[in-house]
Structure formats: C-alpha cells, structure tokens
Amino acid sequence: MPELPEVETVCLGLRARVRGFTVDRVTARRPGLRFPFPADLAERIAGARITAVRRRAKYGIIVLADAPAVLFHLGMSGRIVLEPPPYPPPGPHDHLALELVSASGAQLRLTFRDPRRFGLVDLLPGGADAAHPRLRELGPEPLDITGPELRAVLRGRAAPIKAALLDQRVVAGVGNIYACEALFRARISPRRRAGTVGPRRAEALAAGLRSVLADAIRAGGSTLRDHAQIGGEAGWFQRELLVYGRAGEACIACARPIRQFRQGGRSTFHCPACQR
DNA sequence: ATTGGTTCCTGCTGGC
C-alpha cells in the first residue's frame, strides 16, 4: 500500500534513472484507471524531456520541459516498473507505458502497473500544484511538520485523531500504516478526538510522523503486498513496524498485547495501555 | 462543514 514513504522511494529511484530522458512513445492499454487518461496524453508529452521527478503527498510528478507534467498516484496496488530492452510483453495489469530514450541512445520503458486500478495518471499543466484540483486541497506535508503546525490543522476537529491523520486535507501523505505507527510512537490513542490534542501531544505526534516517515524512506518503504522500488526491489520497513499488523503480539514498551479494531472501515492497531 | 459509510478492484489468506 503505497503511502508517502513508498511514493518517495519510487520518485527517488525514478529521478536517479530517467532525468534527461525524452518521452519517445506512449502506449495506453486501457482508457484509464480510476479516471480516464487525458485523451491527448500521448501527443502532449511525446518528445518532451524529463527534467525532474518530485512528490507531493502520495502523488508522484514527472516534470517535463515545455510540456505538462505527468501526475501519478499508485492507489493501493500500483507500482512503476522501469526496465531496459529487450522489453518483455506487457502483463495484464500494465496499463500505460512510456518508452524513454536518452541523448546517447539509451532506452528505458516506464510502465504503470496496477492490478486493482485504484491508481491515477493525469497531466499537470504548467507544473504548478495549484493547477490540479486533487493537489489544491491537500494539507501540509507531514515529513517536516512541526508541533504547532499540526495542532493548528487538528484544532476544532471532533473526528478521532486516527481518522484526521488519514484525511489528506488535514495532513497529506499519511495512510493507514503510518498513522498507526506515528500514534504509537507518540503514545496517543487512535480514538482521541483530534481537537483535544494539545501542544505537548501535538509536538510528540509531529515528531512521531517525521521520524516514522523518515525511517521508512531510509528502509525503502514497507513491502506488505504490493510496493516495490524502481527495479522491483522490496522495501524493508515492515520489519520495523511496532503495531501495524501485530495484533496479539506483545507491545515493545509494556509487553501487553497489541489490539486491533475497526475505525471508519479501516483496521487500527494500538497498545491500549501505552496510548492515551 | 464535518463526519461516517459505501464503493471501486483484484489478489491473498484463512477457515472449513
């Protein structure tokens, strides 16, 4: 499940390998994913040179010179596969491919693969985040959020803090796994009303978010089912998860069992003794 | 306005 660290890992891998390459050919094998691909996708980016790859929340952005940027979201099961020739035939879930060529003639094929098709590929005209409705509404990046910033976006909210962290308009890029982990690191109950997080807890939660996300990026993300780095390598942060997926196991702090319950249709993992 | 519930989709898992 790609969250911020997984998308960051993918973007770092892409940046290192495709910057300077030119889009040679665009092949869509279906009309779209969650949303239709732009009708004129191929015409608008063909021939354009990749100048940068960046991330906003869980979105990746491939920046092109003199063309709209390519915006992508990996949804639940999406991954990006980058491979040199000879290109194997596309698999059943390889929905879109960009064939790239460098100035020296090197070739790479960039494939959007997404079995569950919760992902998205769109264009970002002008390259400015505000130009896209899905980016415009996003909250602050949690990777470098401060306690006061976090407290400000949580203020007045009656929803449980866990639900608030998953709301991309509150904080952008946190998903179910890292929400659980950050709350555990901060020793805050997932049931606590967001608005009751005061300065001390906000400081702890901001630190929990920053540290868990940075640690996960360092480990190449978490590979539970679907995530892979560019080139197919797994991420390893799932080994360092302290509560997510560990129902019944001993809490590392107090040795009492980690509990699981459903919150807004999502599984929440926590230690009822440590988290208040 | 905010919040909670439902839906999309396929692959994996667990219980029989």
Next chain:
DNA sequence: TGCCAGCAGGAACCAA
C-alpha cells in the same frame, strides 16, 4: 489439499 468468502485499503462520492 482445495475451495471460496472475506478482507486489504486510497479517496471520491453520497448522505446525514
């Protein structure tokens, strides 16, 4: 051992 129901979840959408 094999089958299949149920679960996994990001976020748009809808209803309250």
